[in-house]
Amino acid sequence: MNNEIEIKNLTKDYATDKKKTKALDKASFNIKSGDFVSIVGASGCGKSTLLNCIAGFIKQGSGTIKFSRQNEKIGFVFQNRELFPWLNTFENIEFGLKLNNQTRSKKTINGLIAKVGLKGFEKSYPNELSIGMQQRVGIARALATKPRIILMDEPFSSVDYLTRIKLQELLMHIWEASKPSVIFVTHDIDEAIFLGETLLIMSERPGKIIKEIKIDLPRPRTTKTLTSKRFNQIKSKVLKILNAN
Amino acid sequence: MNNKNFFSCTIFAGLLVAWYLLSFNANQYIFPSPIKIALAFIEVFSQITFIFDSLSSLLRLIIGFFLGLIPAIVLGLLIGQTNKDFSVIGKSFESLRFVPPLALVPLTILWFGIGEFSKYIIIAWTVFFPVYISILLSSKNMDKKIIWVAKSFNATKKQVLLKVVLPYLTPSIVSGARVGMGLAFSVIIAAELVGAFSGLGFRLWFFQSVFRVDLMLVYIALLIFYGFVLDRFLKLIGSKLFFWGEKSEQ
Numbered sequence: 001m002n003n004e005i006e007i008k009n010l011t012k013d014y015a016t017d018k019k020k021t022k023a024l025d026k027a028s029f030n031i032k033s034g035d036f037v038s039i040v041g042a043s044g045c046g047k048s049t050l051l052n053c054i055a056g057f058i059k060q061g062s063g064t065i066k067f068s069r070q071n072e073k074i075g076f077v078f079q080n081r082e083l084f085p086w087l088n089t090f091e092n093i094e095f096g097l098k099l100n101n102q103t104r105s106k107k108t109i110n111g112l113i114a115k116v117g118l119k120g121f122e123k124s125y126p127n128e129l130s131i132g133m134q135q136r137v138g139i140a141r142a143l144a145t146k147p148r149i150i151l152m153d154e155p156f157s158s159v160d161y162l163t164r165i166k167l168q169e170l171l172m173h174i175w176e177a178s179k180p181s182v183i184f185v186t187h188d189i190d191e192a193i194f195l196g197e198t199l200l201i202m203s204e205r206p207g208k209i210i211k212e213i214k215i216d217l218p219r220p221r222t223t224k225t226l227t228s229k230r231f232n233q234i235k236s237k238v239l240k241i242l243n244a245n
Numbered sequence: 246m247n248n249k250n251f252f253s254c255t256i257f258a259g260l261l262v263a264w265y266l267l268s269f270n271a272n273q274y275i276f277p278s279p280i281k282i283a284l285a286f287i288e289v290f291s292q293i294t295f296i297f298d299s300l301s302s303l304l305r306l307i308i309g310f311f312l313g314l315i316p317a318i319v320l321g322l323l324i325g326q327t328n329k330d331f332s333v334i335g336k337s338f339e340s341l342r343f344v345p346p347l348a349l350v351p352l353t354i355l356w357f358g359i360g361e362f363s364k365y366i367i368i369a370w371t372v373f374f375p376v377y378i379s380i381l382l383s384s385k386n387m388d389k390k391i392i393w394v395a396k397s398f399n400a401t402k403k404q405v406l407l408k409v410v411l412p413y414l415t416p417s418i419v420s421g422a423r424v425g426m427g428l429a430f431s432v433i434i435a436a437e438l439v440g441a442f443s444g445l446g447f448r449l450w451f452f453q454s455v456f457r458v459d460l461m462l463v464y465i466a467l468l469i470f471y472g473f474v475l476d477r478f479l480k481l482i483g484s485k486l487f488f489w490g491e492k493s494e495q
Contacts (some may be wrong), residue, residue: 056396076394082393082394095408
């Protein structure tokens with residue numbers, strides 16, 4: 001597998017009037033094409049900053065982010081959904097397609113709506129949906145343009161445990177079906193291991209990648225995976241690394 | 246009829262009776278009785294003058310309103326979205342809002358004459374600032390992540406402005422416009438008192454000069470009606486534009 005994204009010595013400072021905070025300190029890693037990479041780390045370690053740099057929302061201080069293809073489409077799923085309140089489910093999902101003048105038929109979007117389990121809610125506005133459903137819209141919106149790279153910033157952190165498991169399973173099915181490259185940022189170690197093929201562990205601020213672990217849990221993964229012996233072995237290894245730092 | 250309606254009707258009837266009793270011994274020119282006012286209503290509505298007066302005021306109001314609204318939206322959008330470069334210009338511009346619109350009446354008469362254009366300028370001035378300030382304030386509070394969504398789809402600057410920022414700001418534009426319309430309504434009447442030959446304000450002044458308090462009161466009632474209708478109209482437009490605040494109709 002070739003590298004989809006190569007990240008080298010990424011550094012980012014946040015400067016306020018009073019002091020300068022280092023968010024990222026020479027973070028380096030590669031994302032293989034079609035990989036599912038979980039990035040785990042304590043709150044405030046610069047995970048989101050890292051993702052925002054990759055998406056191009058903010059500019060890094062120094063270092064390089066290299067994509068294997070120029071102008072690669074990305075899909076971004078936000079922690080707080082960031083749906084447009086003036087658009088209904090269908091229109092929110094259609095948003096990126098319309099911007100890019102991509103024409104995908106009504107049927108394809110309805111198919112996507114069915115895939116994320118929102119059939120019957122096409123005409124509902126975000127304020128009429130639960131947070132879990134809103135995040136389904138957020139995922140579908142990111143998927144609509146068929147991106148090869150999907151970036152997810154703690155997308156399930158504000159939903160309850162059972163909803164979270166359902167959304168995780170949904171995400172896993174989507175990934176297994178079309179194998180896009182996914183970078184999934186979370187502070188939830190269970191979630192990171194359960195979903196990822198590769199696990200990157202970040203240090204506390206200033207953030208850098210301190211360890212890369214291959215997760216060899218068999219697929220398809222189910223709720224049983226969460227209580228398996230291998231799962232717990234990996235988890236204790238991750239905890240040891242995080243605590244040592 | 247529910248209790249609340251009954252209560253307000255009783256108060257209204259009570260006031261009417263009190264007025265009637267008070268007007269009994271008063272000079273009918275200065276303090277006309279309710280019966281005289283009722284006759285004045287008939288007098289006003291049986292002639293066509295009140296329609297001309299209304300049209301003339303409302304036309305000034307509406308043309309001036311749009312002359313103020315559109316620049317406020319365009320400038321507010323542009324200055325609200327630029328971080329540093331334009332904010333200095335934006336700030337110095339903002340200080341102009343402390344010029345009371347009515348202070349411009351003598352000036353505009355000298356600059357633009359006593360005709361319609363002077364009135365448009367005064368109304369535009371009145372409407373501009375509430376809308377402009379309201380846009381700047383909510384631009385400041387806008388979460389940039391909602392713009393990042395569009396950026397993640399490689400949106401151009403123009404697309405961000407029209408597809409994300411403008412719809413996001415619609416509620417504040419409408420509420421600014423409602424405030425502006427309310428102010429403009431009082432300003433146009435006051436402006437007509439001094440520098441016009443038609444309009445509701447002009448007519449009020451005229452009735453005063455011929456001691457027709459009863460007709461003045463009828464015109465004031467007309468003003469209440471128009472003010473109410475204009476505000477409700479803007480509110481209706483607003484709720485059509487930002488329906489997502491409520492449940493969808495279907």
